[in-house]
Amino acid sequence: xxxxxxxxxxALVPVFFVVSGVVxxxxxxxxxxxxxxLIRTGxxxxxxxxIIARYGLDRSLIEQYISWLGRVISGDLGTAIVxxxxxxxxxxxxxxxxxxxGGWALAFSALAGVAAGAIAASFRERWIDHxxxxxxLLGSTVPTFWLGLLMIMLFAVQLGWVPVSGARHWTSLILxxxxxxxxxxxxxxxxxxxxxxxxxxxxxxxxxxxxxxxRWTIQIRHVLRHALxxxxxxLSLRIGLIIGGSVTVEYVFARPGLxxxxxxxxSQRDYPxxxxxxxxxxxxxxxxxxxxxxxxxxxxxxxxxEATR
Amino acid sequence: xxxxxxxxxxxxxxxxxxxxxxxxxxxxxILLAVFAPWVSPYPYDVQNLSIANQAPSALHWFGxxxxxxxxxxxxxxGARTSLSVSLISISLSLFGGVIxxxxxxxxxxxxxxxxxxxxxxxxxxxxILLALLIVAILGPGSESTIIAIAIAYLAQFTxxxxxxxxxxxxxxFVEASLSMGAGPLHIMMRRLLPNAIAPxxxxxxxxxxxxxxLEATLGFFGMGAxxxxxxxxxxxxxxxxxxxxxxxxxxxxxxxxxxSVIFINLFGDGIxxxxxxxxxxxxx
Numbered sequence: 001x002x003x004x005x006x007x008x009x010x011a012l013v014p015v016f017f018v019v020s021g022v023v024x025x026x027x028x029x030x031x032x033x034x035x036x037x038l039i040r041t042g043x044x045x046x047x048x049x050x051i052i053a054r055y056g057l058d059r060s061l062i063e064q065y066i067s068w069l070g071r072v073i074s075g076d077l078g079t080a081i082v083x084x085x086x087x088x089x090x091x092x093x094x095x096x097x098x099x100x101x102g103g104w105a106l107a108f109s110a111l112a113g114v115a116a117g118a119i120a121a122s123f124r125e126r127w128i129d130h131x132x133x134x135x136x137l138l139g140s141t142v143p144t145f146w147l148g149l150l151m152i153m154l155f156a157v158q159l160g161w162v163p164v165s166g167a168r169h170w171t172s173l174i175l176x177x178x179x180x181x182x183x184x185x186x187x188x189x190x191x192x193x194x195x196x197x198x199x200x201x202x203x204x205x206x207x208x209x210x211x212x213x214x215r216w217t218i219q220i221r222h223v224l225r226h227a228l229x230x231x232x233x234x235l236s237l238r239i240g241l242i243i244g245g246s247v248t249v250e251y252v253f254a255r256p257g258l259x260x261x262x263x264x265x266x267s268q269r270d271y272p273x274x275x276x277x278x279x280x281x282x283x284x285x286x287x288x289x290x291x292x293x294x295x296x297x298x299x300x301x302x303x304x305x306e307a308t309r
Numbered sequence: 310x311x312x313x314x315x316x317x318x319x320x321x322x323x324x325x326x327x328x329x330x331x332x333x334x335x336x337x338x339i340l341l342a343v344f345a346p347w348v349s350p351y352p353y354d355v356q357n358l359s360i361a362n363q364a365p366s367a368l369h370w371f372g373x374x375x376x377x378x379x380x381x382x383x384x385x386x387g388a389r390t391s392l393s394v395s396l397i398s399i400s401l402s403l404f405g406g407v408i409x410x411x412x413x414x415x416x417x418x419x420x421x422x423x424x425x426x427x428x429x430x431x432x433x434x435x436x437i438l439l440a441l442l443i444v445a446i447l448g449p450g451s452e453s454t455i456i457a458i459a460i461a462y463l464a465q466f467t468x469x470x471x472x473x474x475x476x477x478x479x480x481x482f483v484e485a486s487l488s489m490g491a492g493p494l495h496i497m498m499r500r501l502l503p504n505a506i507a508p509x510x511x512x513x514x515x516x517x518x519x520x521x522x523l524e525a526t527l528g529f530f531g532m533g534a535x536x537x538x539x540x541x542x543x544x545x546x547x548x549x550x551x552x553x554x555x556x557x558x559x560x561x562x563x564x565x566x567x568x569s570v571i572f573i574n575l576f577g578d579g580i581x582x583x584x585x586x587x588x589x590x591x592x593x
Contacts, residue, residue, distance in 0.1 A: 018426065019433050030446050141518070141570040143525045143542075146563035149549055153556055247437055248526055252549075262438070263530065266445045278442065282433045 004297055008290055015286065020072065023279045024065050027271050039081065072279065078272035080265070087276035090261060095280075098257040101176050101250070102242040108181030110235050113188025117231075118224050120189065121196035133189065140186035148179040148252040176253045180246050184238055191234050195227035202226075229299055236292020239284070328579025331572040338569060342388035349382035354537045362555040372557040374548065383539040384561050390540035392569070394451055394533070395520035398458035403513045405459065406466025407506070413467070414474030415497055421471075428467045436461040440523055441530065449532040451540075457527065458520050469512060473505035511581050518573035525566050541566050 039051050052058055071078075077087035116136055120129040139147075155161050155175060163172040199205065200223050208218045247259030254260075258277055265273035341348055350370075357377035365372040371380035409428060413421040431439055440457040447453035477483065478501060486500050527533045528542020529549075536543065541562035548558030 015433070018430060022430060026442070026446070137571070137574070138567070141522075141574065142567040143522055143529070143545075143563060145526065145529050146545060146559065146566070149545075149552060149559055150563070153552060157553060247441070248529070251530070263441070266441060274442075274445070278434070278438070281435070281438060285433050285435065
């Protein structure tokens, strides 16, 4: 297991270099002079010269990339142009909000999705199956921001149960978590359902039936447990996606977070901040995928052996 | 393995009543979009501030927005933008993905490794972030939205085509064709691609639903089609400021987005089941 972990971590190193390279190039891909993207408009020629020297903009792209990467690895992501604060501090301040939203949403979609999938699989091809699958499919076909807006209208304005927006009180987390979580629930429910139906066909399940084990004990203790392996994979793949993909929900609920930070940076054309956010979000996706693979390997030794060979 | 016979393909298009109905509903939606100028009751851009933010009525079935424009007409014209942007972007993505995937899978070696590692880059960014980034670089508008969505879905089509080609190129009928002296171009175009393409096209159809959602999201951030051209996402973007006194401005476009995605999913699922593509993909 340790060998597998190290192998997987090492495999991420080249990916990190390439992803960071792309993030680095953003400043150069945007039309216009990179210097203009890195300083406030109306800066004096001295300040321009300072920026050029600092980012090495007079040197070759490779040299620029190496010095940029060196600074990134030592924790210096540059200074945000509009907000005039270190990018690393801004990201750190917003990270907690994103993690809270992402974590609770993930937990919600895991619990609700597995429950819905398990119930649907146990009542396969009956109305409760079709009903549950239909409702969860609905959650993934409506635009998340639209769902968020409608929930604000119903629960915050009409019923007044929760705050409309912001992040001052824990209740302001409920609607965003539901909005993100409902979107992810459909996939989890579908995967759980199919995995359970397929597991139920296995010989060991038939043996359990033959031994006279009660149906519900088999469903929950044996079939569901077996079926959770692909569910864990799906969930772990979503870790990074949920942290980065909640942009729309953070925006709709006016919540602080990495997503809304990136949106603001993009609309203000604050490129050091854009680079920082993107790098961080891509790292989150990478680490989320890694974590998922490790979890899967821990649960299923076959996977581990196949990868180690 | 045999490729799908086109006549059989048409026959199995409608395996269940539900997917047949979805197919018809999709067709209606597309026809509405195509014939928008004749079908919609009002022009999409005529403003009349004296009837701003009116609730749905007999005159304006879906109500009016904050400029007094008819929401129904804007939803119908918005279908044009949303559907065409999604269809064009998925077609582009499909075209690019099939070509790159076929080359990588057929040639193998360093071409494969280089091509796939470039394409796989997009997997490290959630698609909405990738799309936002691309639109931020290119500037807002329908063209950038199309390019952004096409790039966001490229990896999926490339991977799928590549896997198909790799399994197919080891099959006996390819060897037979090779031994009869067929060149690589002939093998690729006449032997491999026709057999590999069916599941890729079905996945493309299902992705069109996601593309509609992505287009709406970009529109919601104000980065899609620019005013006064209506798009579903754009309507919801401007409508969100009137959320409390004119909710119908955002409710209707959202319903249409959801309906098109649901219809596409049900219709695609039906085809998937009919072609048994899933089973074929799993055995490979």
